[in-house]
Amino acid sequence: MHSALAALIFVATLIAIVVRPRRIGEAWSAAAGAVLMLLTGAVNLGSALAAIGSEWNLFLFFLGLMLTAAVADMAGFFDWAASLAAAAAGGSGRRLLFNIFVLGAVITTFLSNDATAIILTPVVYSITTRLRLRVMPYLFAVSFVANAASMTLPISNPINVLTGDRLRAPLAVYESHLLAASLASIAITLAVFMAVFWRTTGRRFDFDWRSALAAAAGDRTFFRFVLAGLGLLALAYVIGSAMLLPLGVIAVAGGGGLLAIASARRRVSSEHLRAHVSPALFVYIAALFVLVRGVQDAGITAALVSGGVAHARDSASAVVAGLLGTAVTSNLVNNLPAILVFLSGAQAGGVPAGLRTPFLFGALAGADLGPNLTPVGALSTMLWLVIVRRRGLEVSAWDFLRLGALVAPLTLIAAGVLIALSFR
Amino acid sequence: MRILVLVDGFHTGELLNTLGRLVSLQEAQLLLVYVEGPGPRTGLDLVRRRPGGDRLPPHRARELGEVELERGASALAEAQNLARPMVGSVETMRVRGEPGRAVCDFAALERVDLIAIRAGGRDQPLLGPRSLGPIARFVSDHSPCPVLLLRADR
Numbered sequence: 001m002h003s004a005l006a007a008l009i010f011v012a013t014l015i016a017i018v019v020r021p022r023r024i025g026e027a028w029s030a031a032a033g034a035v036l037m038l039l040t041g042a043v044n045l046g047s048a049l050a051a052i053g054s055e056w057n058l059f060l061f062f063l064g065l066m067l068t069a070a071v072a073d074m075a076g077f078f079d080w081a082a083s084l085a086a087a088a089a090g091g092s093g094r095r096l097l098f099n100i101f102v103l104g105a106v107i108t109t110f111l112s113n114d115a116t117a118i119i120l121t122p123v124v125y126s127i128t129t130r131l132r133l134r135v136m137p138y139l140f141a142v143s144f145v146a147n148a149a150s151m152t153l154p155i156s157n158p159i160n161v162l163t164g165d166r167l168r169a170p171l172a173v174y175e176s177h178l179l180a181a182s183l184a185s186i187a188i189t190l191a192v193f194m195a196v197f198w199r200t201t202g203r204r205f206d207f208d209w210r211s212a213l214a215a216a217a218g219d220r221t222f223f224r225f226v227l228a229g230l231g232l233l234a235l236a237y238v239i240g241s242a243m244l245l246p247l248g249v250i251a252v253a254g255g256g257g258l259l260a261i262a263s264a265r266r267r268v269s270s271e272h273l274r275a276h277v278s279p280a281l282f283v284y285i286a287a288l289f290v291l292v293r294g295v296q297d298a299g300i301t302a303a304l305v306s307g308g309v310a311h312a313r314d315s316a317s318a319v320v321a322g323l324l325g326t327a328v329t330s331n332l333v334n335n336l337p338a339i340l341v342f343l344s345g346a347q348a349g350g351v352p353a354g355l356r357t358p359f360l361f362g363a364l365a366g367a368d369l370g371p372n373l374t375p376v377g378a379l380s381t382m383l384w385l386v387i388v389r390r391r392g393l394e395v396s397a398w399d400f401l402r403l404g405a406l407v408a409p410l411t412l413i414a415a416g417v418l419i420a421l422s423f424r
Numbered sequence: 425m426r427i428l429v430l431v432d433g434f435h436t437g438e439l440l441n442t443l444g445r446l447v448s449l450q451e452a453q454l455l456l457v458y459v460e461g462p463g464p465r466t467g468l469d470l471v472r473r474r475p476g477g478d479r480l481p482p483h484r485a486r487e488l489g490e491v492e493l494e495r496g497a498s499a500l501a502e503a504q505n506l507a508r509p510m511v512g513s514v515e516t517m518r519v520r521g522e523p524g525r526a527v528c529d530f531a532a533l534e535r536v537d538l539i540a541i542r543a544g545g546r547d548q549p550l551l552g553p554r555s556l557g558p559i560a561r562f563v564s565d566h567s568p569c570p571v572l573l574l575r576a577d578r
Contacts, residue, residue: 125488135464136464136467143471272481400471
């Protein structure tokens with residue numbers, strides 16, 4: 001009875017997150033679900049607080065990322081980088097697609113996939129609109145590379161931080177299992193994009209790159225400080241990952257440092273910070289931890305995961321089980337709840353000790369790459385597309401889904417094979 | 425004759441040249457219309473649709489509005505330059521809305537005699553059952569006046 005109630009609340013909450021009834025944000029649906037878990041006794045308050053408190057590293061990491069992205073945006077870093085990509089394209093729309101792709105991969109690697117998908121996209125929209133190019137191929141490129149490149153470093157996706165806290169794998173070990181898979185995913189996604197959009201991006205453009213670069217970095221001193229700060233932060237992330245230091249602390253220290261620079265240069269704007277730092281995201285994540293703790297305490301996550309790995313006999317099959325499990329679940333709900341369920345199940349004894357590491361690496365790859373199937377990793381995209389069609393808007397969003405159907409299986413297969421081989 | 429030409433900013437030269445070969449433009453009045461449609465913004469919303477991606481920073485929202493205006497103005501200026509040597513009178517107009525509906529509404533309002541529009545969309549085949557783009561299809565279905573669908577010479 002107890003476990004059935006916890007499962008019911010969990011599933012109902014996930015449906016509310018996906019469907020967004022009456023446009024209620026996912027944070028508030030998740031919070032309502034978490035409160036229900038507490039009220040029904042599926043989780044006690046102490047257990048809920050422990051579930052949230054034990055993930056302090058992830059919360060700090062998100063905060064640090066948001067502050068860093070906000071200051072980088074205030075300094076014009078993203079505009080400058082996109083202008084550089086346009087300048088290097090030499091007037092070729094195709095080369096610009098390639099450059100935007102590379103830029104997205106670099107920003108994802110060092111500032112996370114969310115920074116790429118949320119902050120770089122409007123910048124790319126702006127520059128391609130100004131250059132009178134077709135906007136959609138470039139926006140799609142940014143969105144897809146944000147997922148394709150999100151395995152490269154432990155900081156490239158908050159999900160990696162979450163999984164990394166369980167794996168406790170130093171950078172060398174992490175890269176020995178995931179670097180080849182990450183590079184292969186980026187290369188495959190790029191190749192598909194260049195092939196699919198070859199004709200569409202054939203238009204040439206004129207670009208006054210000198211004035212664009214100068215305009216992007218308006219306050220030169222501030223811009224240089226921020227650029228140097230971002231370089232130092234990237235280095236600190238690499239060193240921290242190698243030494244297994246808490247990445248959340250590094251992120252907050254870096255973001256705080258950049259914010260101090262912005263304050264000293266009188267460049268901080270409260271409306272800018274409000275736009276970048278989203279308290280609702282913290283509510284969403286905290287609520288998800290409570291919800292997952294509820295189903296974990298009821299023994300559901302362990303049962304689910306042990307069912308998924310029942311046929312796994314060796315590392316390779318454990319990688320595949322983890323990868324497929326999170327890839328599929330990420331597209332049904334969202335990759336954050338998906339990975340939480342799998343991590344919880346593995347932690348609660350759902351995976352044999354000898355297969356736990358390959359299973360978790362597979363699960364991480366599935367949660368990072370899987371979202372490219374339905375672009376934001378949720379069924380909600382499908383529902384949204386239906387609404388958009390009803391409104392009669394001409395948007396090539398179905399192209400987006402078709403691209404996902406092409407890119408996601410290819411990258412998942414390549415990643416699965418390469419990660420499995422890394423355990424030989 | 426008042427002819428409404430939908431300018432998309434990508435195929436203007438091709439569109440006007442084909443129109444000029446088919447219709448005597450010396451006595452015609454061309455109304456070049458650029459529609460600021462919701463498509464690209466909808467695409468931006470789609471790719472930013474993840475937790476934390478709901479709002480654009482205010483400076484970015486302002487900037488996007490400006491570049492959209494710039495794009496429309498530049499597309500219309502280009503079209504006007506190309507059309508001037510071909511016709512007696514050219515007017516330009518920028519309207520907002522879903523492109524197909526906006527063109528039909530504007531054509532009715534301005535009492536135009538003919539709408540000239542590119543037949544194919546971005547991914548449409550040149551010929552066959554799906555060769556009409558969504559905007560051309562909507563305009564063909566709902567136009568208050570005759571519609572000239574112009575295909576690329578291939």
